[in-house]
Amino acid sequence: MxxxxxxxxxxxxxxxxxxxxxxxxxxxxxxxxxxxxxxxxxxxxxxxxxxxxxxxxxxxxxxxxxxxxxxxxxxxxxxxxxxxxxxxxxxxxxxxxxxxxxxxxGGGGYSLAGAALIAHGTEAQRRRLLPQTLSGEIHWYQGFSEPGAGSDLASLQCRAVRDGDEYVIDGQKLWGRSRGADWCFGLFRTDPLAPKHRGISFIVLDMRTPGITSRPIITLTGEAEVDETFFEGVRVPADQVIGEEHRGWHVAMYVLDIERSNVGNAVGLRRYIEALLAHVRTERGRVHAGGGRLTRQRHAIAQHYIDSEILFNVSYRIASLQGANLPNTSESSASKILGSELTQRLSNTATKVYGLYANVWDAESEHAPQHGLFSYEYLHSVLLTIYGGTNEIQRNVIATRGLGLPRG
Ligand SMILES: Cc1cc2nc3c(=O)[nH]c(=O)nc-3n(C[C@H](O)[C@H](O)[C@H](O)COP(=O)(O)OP(=O)(O)OC[C@H]3O[C@@H](n4cnc5c(N)ncnc54)[C@H](O)[C@@H]3O)c2cc1C
Missing domain, CATH: 1.10.540.10 (Acyl-CoA dehydrogenase/oxidase, N-terminal domain)
Structure with missing residues (x-):
């Protein structure tokens, strides 16, 4: 090759x-x-x-x-x-x-909301929202998950009830960053009597509409990265449904496939490995590692390098499948699993290399190896196997869609 x-x-x-x-x-x-x-x-x-x-x-x-x-x-x-x-x-x-x-x-919103609008929006919706998305005037929030509807997203309960030319939205979304967002692209139940995948619509709405409140959730790193978001009597014009009413599942699956094919991951991981190598080659790195600990981590670091090479190859495979317009869902799931779990393993190894210095949390402290890069990543990478669809769900996708195994 x-x-x-x-x-x-x-x-x-x-x-x-x-x-x-x-x-x-x-x-x-x-x-x-x-x-x-x-x-x-x-x-x-x-x-x-x-x-x-x-x-x-x-x-x-x-x-x-x-x-x-x-x-x-x-x-x-x-x-x-x-x-x-x-x-x-x-x-x-x-x-x-x-x-x-x-x-x-533009960030994630630009690629996800933009892709949904381009593939499924009307010309009027595209003309209204794409230029402002591109210029950064619209910062998007992805309102899909709810309490009890993450992996089983189609169980979502947040209701949008038609009232004349409007929908009235009531319910709760969980995760995603809604604070500071200008618009939301979300999934809302518009037909509670239909089978669960068929009664959902993909709706975009202005986050300044009255009735929306957000409460931050503090994650392991102590940052308020995500929110819980409440909708109470939120009135949204009916022409803000993207794609057909009740067929939002179809639009959402299109968007989620884009979210999972992250090709920048392999580059980022290789950079992390090189940064760790550069650190352990310095005098200070050797002091942090206390000699023996570094010897014990040598094979682990070599293995992470090999794994990152595999991730690179999977990324190339996804790009070439996409280039040939061939399905790549299970390869994208594999890439998500490989990248997220490798980040966790690498962070684990790096904190062992840091030894007790891994406990220095203040990035500016003179005692923090690499400004605490892997102390931070050790905690932050926990999220990677959850958001965008958990790794267990990705394995289900590979088993059924990639390997043709029966559903369990
Ligand atoms: C930091 C962060 C950012 C996020 N950002 C967004 C966002 O911007 N927008 C948004 O809409 N959502 C977002 N999410 C939500 C995310 O997509 C969900 O948390 C995720 O899909 C898991 O759903 P859940 O939390 O309901 O867990 P659950 O689905 O309840 O899962 C709990 C556990 O059970 C396992 N499990 C569940 N079903 C199965 C199954 N069928 N087979 C095997 N194992 C299973 C899961 O793998 C997991 O380990 C974010 C989450 C996090 C943590």
């Missing part, structure tokens, strides 16, 4: 790299060079709204540079302001962005 770029792909990669090298603001290079990663919600949008003038300017300048280069929305068709890149070009683009740790403009 030859993984090398074709001449055209190499030229495209050079173009993306040049754009990043000459335009990525200093703030993002600094963040990439060291320090603790920031939580789930801490992407480009947070910088765009930050009170810190440098973060704010960095977000704007980076968005403008991507826009000028024609890369604001790599996957979207050009008529909606996208770059219309082929699947393999998107793969190369995402890989180069991940190598530089350059933030994607």
């Amino acid at each position: 030859d993984w090398a770029d074709s001449p055209q792909q190499a030229a495209f990669r050079a173009q993306v790299r040049a754009l990043i090298d000459s335009n990525l603001p200093a703030l993002y290079w600094r963040r990439a060079a060291g320090g603790r990663p920031r939580g789930l919600g801490a992407a480009w949008h947070e910088d765009l709204r930050s009170a810190d003038p440098e973060a704010n300017a960095a977000a704007r300048d980076w968005a403008a540079a991507l826009h000028a280069g024609g890369f604001s929305a790599p996957a979207w068709p050009p008529e909606y302001g996208g770059a219309g890149l082929s699947t393999l070009e998107q793969f190369i683009f995402n890989q180069e962005m991940a190598v530089a740790q350059a933030p994607a403009v």
